[in-house]
Amino acid sequence: MAQAVQITPILCPKCHTRLEPPQTREASVQCQRCGLITKAYLFTPALPESDDAKPALPEDATCITHPTKQATKICAGTGDYICSLCAIEVKGEIYSAHYISQSQGSKKLQSEFERRHPRPDREVRNYLLLTIIPPFFYFGFVWLILGLIRYVQMVNLRRTSERYRSMVGRTSVVVGGVLLALLGSLWVLGAGALVMAMMDS
Amino acid sequence: MATKLRQVGWFRRQTIEVEPHQLLLLQPEWGSDRVRRVLFDRVSTLVVWRVMPWDRIIVVLILLGVPTTLLLSLGSDDVTLTIGGIFLGIALLLVRYVVVRRTHFAVARADTMYRFNTIAGSGKVDRFVDELVKAIETVQAAHETITPQTPQPATDDEPSIPLD
Numbered sequence: 273m274a275q276a277v278q279i280t281p282i283l284c285p286k287c288h289t290r291l292e293p294p295q296t297r298e299a300s301v302q303c304q305r306c307g308l309i310t311k312a313y314l315f316t317p318a319l320p321e322s323d324d325a326k327p328a329l330p331e332d333a334t335c336i337t338h339p340t341k342q343a344t345k346i347c348a349g350t351g352d353y354i355c356s357l358c359a360i361e362v363k364g365e366i367y368s369a370h371y372i373s374q375s376q377g378s379k380k381l382q383s384e385f386e387r388r389h390p391r392p393d394r395e396v397r398n399y400l401l402l403t404i405i406p407p408f409f410y411f412g413f414v415w416l417i418l419g420l421i422r423y424v425q426m427v428n429l430r431r432t433s434e435r436y437r438s439m440v441g442r443t444s445v446v447v448g449g450v451l452l453a454l455l456g457s458l459w460v461l462g463a464g465a466l467v468m469a470m471m472d473s
Numbered sequence: 474m475a476t477k478l479r480q481v482g483w484f485r486r487q488t489i490e491v492e493p494h495q496l497l498l499l500q501p502e503w504g505s506d507r508v509r510r511v512l513f514d515r516v517s518t519l520v521v522w523r524v525m526p527w528d529r530i531i532v533v534l535i536l537l538g539v540p541t542t543l544l545l546s547l548g549s550d551d552v553t554l555t556i557g558g559i560f561l562g563i564a565l566l567l568v569r570y571v572v573v574r575r576t577h578f579a580v581a582r583a584d585t586m587y588r589f590n591t592i593a594g595s596g597k598v599d600r601f602v603d604e605l606v607k608a609i610e611t612v613q614a615a616h617e618t619i620t621p622q623t624p625q626p627a628t629d630d631e632p633s634i635p636l637d
Binding site: 282285298308309310311312313314315316317318361363364386387388389390391392394395398422438 | 475493494499501502503504505506507508514515516517518519520521522577579581582583588606609610612613615616617
């Protein structure tokens with residue numbers, strides 16, 4: 273097994289005292305000051321690579337975007353030779369900045385750069401809650417329409433996005449649909465009964 | 474399927490999920506999850522520790538203890554069953570908090586410390602830690618293979634680069 277290389281000192285999470293570094297990759301460590309026992313794991317972090325691309329010599333392969341720079345990687349999307357300036361690592365694969373900026377590359381890797389994941393299922397749940405909470409239920413028709421739109425988005429997203437499918441199970445889809453239908457029917461029946469009562473009086 | 478942990482704080486919730494190349498910290502909002510990513514390539518340490526969740530214990534005692542005291546002070550036989558139920562609820566929650574405790578995690582990556590905690594059973598926490606450690610080691614091992622950090626020494630057999 274490779275020897276662990278400690279880069280960052282381990283501090284006690286409670287009193288911030290520097291802890292005695294463990295001799296193995298995985299060890300229990302006790303703080304000498306506060307007595308807190310922690311389990312520490314050490315890893316070998318990859319060192320940051322230098323960003324400066326080397327100039328290409330006559331026999332070197334050159335970067336497709338920077339013809340004067342030495343190619344050091346191959347883009348997993350296009351198969352082009354690229355230099356370290358163009359190389360971007362995503363999910364363990366190297367892609368060129370040009371490929372990621374293209375529509376094909378951005379579609380494929382968009383989810384890796386997203387700051388927010390859409391969760392229409394949560395909106396469906398919130399609109400369903402608004403339908404039953406007074407005084408919002410007076411506008412139940414609006415919430416149900418919005419909930420239905422989000423429900424359709426949720427089903428489509430589940431079909432297209434693997435990540436979303438792993439987050440939202442089939443049960444959520446079924447329960448959401450049943451509740452939408454149930455509350456929609458109840459709201460229509462209630463509104464109908466109210467209108468009838470008003471007409472009678 | 475990857476183990477997910479949930480952190481429920483006073484003003485925010487968070488879901489923590491291990492992916493093959495990164496740790497995802499998802500904070501729920503109205504219609505989306507705010508995503509924070511911790512890439513595994515430069516993670517140097519992971520520290521795990523458990524503490525008693527005193528804040529939760531105190532809140533449970535107040536929220537369930539106050540109505541129990543009020544019902545006891547009424548002194549009617551009709552409320553005996555209710556008081557018993559509340560006592561059982563208190564006992565179950567407190568036993569869970571004492572047994573499970575709150576697990577804290579601190580992941581150090583490139584001079585940034587990411588901290589999160591959860592109240593979950595030791596089996597689930599152990600599974601999560603195993604997955605996290607394996608994923609970090611796999612990514613870092615692959616990184617060493619792809620980009621060796623130590624330059625290869627030049628041999629005499631190699632042709633020298635003409636400098637003209």
